[in-house]
Amino acid sequence: MIENDFFRALADPTRRAIFEKLAAGSMNASALREGMEISQPAMSQHLAVLRSAKLVREERQGRFVNYEVDPDGLALIAQWLAKYRAYWPERIAALKVLLKDMDQ
């Protein structure tokens, strides 16, 4: 039941904010905290949850740990969503355009 991981991970607004910040550019845990009013342990715990959900991956760089979006998690969500394509409304223009891009 891997779906449990990413849905649970994204159910928390703070974690979504962290993920969104990483999507704008990879950075280390300290940089992530800037402007977020979150303690260091809390950030570390959130990153651990996002990591186990494969939404984020880490890379040690000296004494810093750089974090970046892990495509694996997004792929899993996409696959989950794909199961219900029969119910996708016509107006999901965003996905249509995206897929066209990917086919090129």
Add this chain to the structure above:
Amino acid sequence: MIENDFFRALADPTRRAIFEKLAAGSMNASALREGMEISQPAMSQHLAVLRSAKLVREERQGRFVNYEVDPDGLALIAQWLAKYRAYWPERIAALKVLLKDMDQ
């Protein structure tokens, strides 16, 4: 913050099971309970959560209430996912195929 609703709704495995069952065919609350070992109030509460997340919609039919998948919620998830298309891996073959279908 509407994203909160559907991510939180899908974070529970029981609710995902209910949603999945409805995706296979719309039915009323009693029919949903069959083979699920879940009390009637619990089912009702789960359906209320799915409803407020726009993942499911109801339709009164006599003294039954028929439930079906609401495309609105799926569209919201798709829109959320689309924001991170820059990170979609090449191997999301499933979505590629799906979008081709939709473009026809």
Add this chain to the structure above:
DNA sequence: GAATCGCATAAGTACGTGCTTATGTGTTCG
């Protein structure tokens, strides 16, 4: 219209989760 059925809501409870403070681990630098 009274009983029954399908479902929703109320209230209480056990457990999960996100936070805190405190401490540990690995890395760099003087």
Add this chain to the structure above:
DNA sequence: CGAACACATAAGCACGTACTTATGCGATTC
């Protein structure tokens, strides 16, 4: 090597959440 730094982990606590039992409410049936 020892101090400082970046981060992870531990333990405890307040709160949210998913369940339970009990009851309410609309619709059907006799």
